[in-house]
Amino acid sequence: MKRRTFIRSTTAAGLALGLTPVACATPSLDTEILILGGGLSGLYLAFLLEKAGKDYILLEGSDRLGGRMFTRKDIHRDVGGRGIGDKYTEVMKLIEEFNTEMIDITDYMRSPTAIYLDGQIYDQWPDPSTNPSYLQFSAFGKSTQLTALDQWYQKPALDEVYSELLTRNGLTEEQIDLANISANYNDIRETSAINAYHSAAFRKFNGSERILNFKGGTANFINAIAGSLKKQVLTNKMVTKIDDQNEKATVHCKDGTRYSGKKVVATLPFSTLRDVHMNTSFNTNQEKAIQQLAYTNITQIHLEHTEAFWEEDRLPADMWTDTPLERIMNMSSSPTEKQLACWVNGTGTAFFDDMNEAEIASYTIKKINEIRPASEGKIAYLGVQNWGQYKYNKGAYVEFGPGQAAWFLDMIKPAGNIHFAGEHTAHKSRGMEGAAESAKRVFNELMK
Numbered sequence: 001m002k003r004r005t006f007i008r009s010t011t012a013a014g015l016a017l018g019l020t021p022v023a024c025a026t027p028s029l030d031t032e033i034l035i036l037g038g039g040l041s042g043l044y045l046a047f048l049l050e051k052a053g054k055d056y057i058l059l060e061g062s063d064r065l066g067g068r069m070f071t072r073k074d075i076h077r078d079v080g081g082r083g084i085g086d087k088y089t090e091v092m093k094l095i096e097e098f099n100t101e102m103i104d105i106t107d108y109m110r111s112p113t114a115i116y117l118d119g120q121i122y123d124q125w126p127d128p129s130t131n132p133s134y135l136q137f138s139a140f141g142k143s144t145q146l147t148a149l150d151q152w153y154q155k156p157a158l159d160e161v162y163s164e165l166l167t168r169n170g171l172t173e174e175q176i177d178l179a180n181i182s183a184n185y186n187d188i189r190e191t192s193a194i195n196a197y198h199s200a201a202f203r204k205f206n207g208s209e210r211i212l213n214f215k216g217g218t219a220n221f222i223n224a225i226a227g228s229l230k231k232q233v234l235t236n237k238m239v240t241k242i243d244d245q246n247e248k249a250t251v252h253c254k255d256g257t258r259y260s261g262k263k264v265v266a267t268l269p270f271s272t273l274r275d276v277h278m279n280t281s282f283n284t285n286q287e288k289a290i291q292q293l294a295y296t297n298i299t300q301i302h303l304e305h306t307e308a309f310w311e312e313d314r315l316p317a318d319m320w321t322d323t324p325l326e327r328i329m330n331m332s333s334s335p336t337e338k339q340l341a342c343w344v345n346g347t348g349t350a351f352f353d354d355m356n357e358a359e360i361a362s363y364t365i366k367k368i369n370e371i372r373p374a375s376e377g378k379i380a381y382l383g384v385q386n387w388g389q390y391k392y393n394k395g396a397y398v399e400f401g402p403g404q405a406a407w408f409l410d411m412i413k414p415a416g417n418i419h420f421a422g423e424h425t426a427h428k429s430r431g432m433e434g435a436a437e438s439a440k441r442v443f444n445e446l447m448k
């Protein structure tokens with residue numbers, strides 16, 4: 001038996017017996033490449049490495065794969081990324097590879113037109129100056145100012161506080177408060193306008209016209225990728241330390257196990273990577289990015305409607321509100337689904353952070369009943385997904401503060417034996433396509 005095969009099989013046997021493997025003496029390795037994190041970027045990288053005949057071990061901290069692509073079995077809902085643009089190049093390749101069944105939900109995607117403001121409902125917001133999403137996008141302007149997808153981190157002149165741009169383009173302080181309800185950031189008075197420029201450029205240059213969902217939930221797609229992998233893909237392996245030496249790096253997990261590889265690929269969001277003890281020397285901007293980059297808080301309160309109460313009060317199902325519930329949305333993507341949710345972004349999530357589930361349920365139902373009396377007795381609470389407090393992510397997606405985009409090129413450089421992938425390291429794309437793009441980039445780095 002070859003030495004490496006022997007080490008791998010004894011490690012696996014030790015684990016099966018519940019023994020803690022003893023650290024192997026240098027230069028023995030458990031694998032060539034250790035992938036940290038089993039979200040889309042980690043799984044896609046594993047898939048590419050396997051096709052290239054490379055050896056790897058994937059370590060995922062939670063008890064499931066998928067990361068921010070998460071079908072919660074207890075409430076039968078997708079609570080993370082699920083909207084796929086039909087021009088998502090890398091993700092669509094995987095969808096085709098696994099013959100994943102998709103549904104087109106473009107016609108179900110809408111931004112609310114109604115608004116509940118100061119205790120009154122405006123059906124079609126007679127005055128656009130009160131509509132949160134209109135406010136943000138009208139003041140942002142139609143032009144992206146970018147002529148290519150990967151320019152966003154090279155435009156210091158555009159990297160200013162977002163609210164300052166909106167103020168210059170005519171919004172009052174009161175309108176900025178309203179625009180903050182719809183903005184996908186923690187606070188538009190703190191975040192950089194560069195995030196909005198990047199999103200706008202991605203929408204424009206990616207050119208997706210249809211939005212697709214995974215039929216039956218994102219878990220089907222994640223399970224298909226995971227099911228195709230033949231190497232070790234281990235869950236419940238919360239990484240706490242990376243000990244990077246010249247010839248190899250050893251990764252320590254919370255359960256006491258250790259794994260060593262020639263290279264480590266960290267796909268963890270920086271919000272959790274910053275809790276991992278690492279002895280590698282990072283460049284200055286990389287160090288700052290790992291420690292400081294913000295992640296957007298999102299809290300979703302999932303509900304089920306037993307009857308379409310909007311047919312009774314004849315108001316649109318979806319609405320913005322200036323209450324702590326922020327946005328009430330019908331998230332169904334077929335006439336038979338009964339998915340309703342409140343979607344709270346950024347600093348507004350703090351309102352719910354200290355409440356227990358019973359308090360959130362009671363507050364939410366009471367508030368919706370107050371806003372829409374027709375909903376009385378027709379909605380039920382299912383569950384809450386608090387991405388800001390979810391320990392494996394600590395936020396929904398990366399958001400750059402003013403001036404931080406200049407860190408980007410340095411922050412994604414390999415440091416010692418550690419490479420970086422994940423949504424936050426994508427040059428061009430965002431969301432799931434960004435995660436997949438980053439996996440492809442790191443795959444090419446490793447193959448060099």
Ligand SMILES: Cc1cc2nc3c(=O)[nH]c(=O)nc-3n(C[C@H](O)[C@H](O)[C@H](O)COP(=O)(O)OP(=O)(O)OC[C@H]3O[C@@H](n4cnc5c(N)ncnc54)[C@H](O)[C@@H]3O)c2cc1C
Pocket residue numbers: 036037038039040041042059060061062065066067068069079080081082083084237238239240267268269272273276298387392393395396397421422423424430431432433434435
């Ligand atoms: C509410 C919400 C809505 C979204 N909507 C969309 C959408 O419509 N379209 C779109 O394209 N994108 C969307 N996204 C974004 C998209 O889901 C993500 O960009 C993508 O899934 C990120 O993949 P990733 O592999 O980079 O990170 P992740 O999926 O976060 O993977 C990282 C993995 O690392 C694990 N991990 C963390 N810390 C440790 C540790 N110490 N040790 C071991 N493992 C660890 C985590 O458990 C996780 O599995 C949404 C995200 C959210 C939260």
